[in-house]
Amino acid sequence: MGSAAPAFYGRRVPLFFNPLEAAAHRLSIAPPMFDYFNTLGLHALVAAARLRVFDALRERPSTADGLATTLTIDPRTAEVLLRVLAGLGYLRVKGGRYRLTRTSRTWFTTDSPTSLVAGLEFWERTACVIWPRLAEAVRDGSPVTPFYELLESDAALSRSFQAWTAALARRQAPATARIIPVPRDGGHVLDVGGSHGLFSVELLHRHPGLRATVLDLPQALEAAADHPRLTLRAGSFLDDDLGEGYDVALLFNIVHGLDDQEVAKLFARVAAALNPGGAIVIGDQFRDSLMPGRASRTLLDLLDLNYRVATGGRVRDFREVARMLRAAGFDRPRHRRPLRSVVTELAVAVVKSPSRP
Structure with a gap:
């Protein structure tokens, strides 16, 4: 199965605590919600790639309203999505205009030789279909749905998995x-x-x-x-x-x-x-x-x-x-x-x- 770690488990997104937030987490002042929100961050990333947000910003930096017009998406929801992506480190914002970071340009624009966009279905299926059955696999000590058998029976999943592994291989x-x-x-x-x-x-x-x-x-x-x-x-x-x-x-x-x-x-x-x-x-x-x-x-x-x-x-x-x-x-x-x-x-x-x- 693929070699690298991102996104098999509701990816540990690049969201970092400042000292006050870290103290609140360690002292359990706030509930341990970051793993749940990491899963939401994965879905935000996948949605942005599918909506071609990163490809649009590759062409030129844009405001949320400008991007919404270009992509024909809801401007208010787009603004929140862009703020989330900036918080996760995939975008930078200055003067209300959003632009790509090196990470998003390398991995999430479709013209990059290491683009992972075609592999995002694999990410989603692993995190949302296979991993929810983790308790069964831990109890029995064997995979619930053997992955390679699943690939041979599902052409779309196989294409996405191969795209993911090929991007890393390049x-x-x-x-x-x-x-x-x-x-x-x-x-x-x-x-x-x-x-x-x-x-x-x-x-x-x-x-x-x-x-x-x-x-x-x-x-x-x-x-x-x-x-x-x-x-x-x-x-x-x-x-x-x-x-x-x-x-x-x-x-x-x-x-x-x-x-x-x-x-x-x-x-x-x-x-x-x-x-x-x-x-x-x-x-x-x-x-x-x-x-x-x-x-x-x-x-x-x-x-x-x-x-x-x-x-x-x-x-x-x-x-x-x-x-x-x-x-x-x-x-x-x-x-x-x-x-x-x-x-x-x-x-x-x-x-x-x-x-x-």
Whole structure:
């Protein structure tokens, strides 16, 4: 499932306490309403994107009345929505005119290469359909509605999910591609569950002699990028033949969606598909990573809970992943942290050569 934390849980929006507000919260002078209002903030953000508020302000700053006229929306309600978006950090206001912040321009204008607008249906469905059944999942220890089965049966949700993951991949792929080990004379990459294929495409741009194959379910491959050295194969990476003779295998945002038995099975299948000395590259989050503060640790915990609720998977320690890799026949697992890829870290290991014990 997708790699980053925003909005899976009624997103912790960029709303900050001043000292007086923080004291009132800590002393319980005010009721603990911020998590509820964070959910309302998510809906305000989604509504603004759907109404094309951010696209309109990309063209020019505007007053609430001017924006209401441009978008044919109610001016009084628009004024309140714009104030909310400014309070959440998505807009700035000066002299009554609203303008975009860097955050909204990067993520919520439709012409941005990292636009998340097409992924907002996924955000809403996760927060409003899957998470309300959290109590059932916690009681039973298994997802109520397996997420990947849901994607295969719902084309609109699948498109939105793939758009979300592709937007993040466009941001992360250049940083990760720089440290992925690739044979100097070319070779063949297997992109396991790679859907959009953007991590493979970035490698193909950097290595002219390289070829890549993306293996994923048919619905997911509809979002795949086009490249003359990229081959798409529809199938299940747990059940269908992976092929053989690969030099690198990519598993980006795959391991957290699987239970332990499935991870062990997949690692063994990938080891058999790689040439001796071939590398497996896992892009994911790891629980034992250094976190800068309580907010980051809590976001990782929420993401872990999201995986358990939606897929039956979880966030694992790098040390646990390393043990599972060794058990599957891999050697020298390493933990890599690409710059400018703060939500995805790498576990890299190689298949043991026949001469190695």
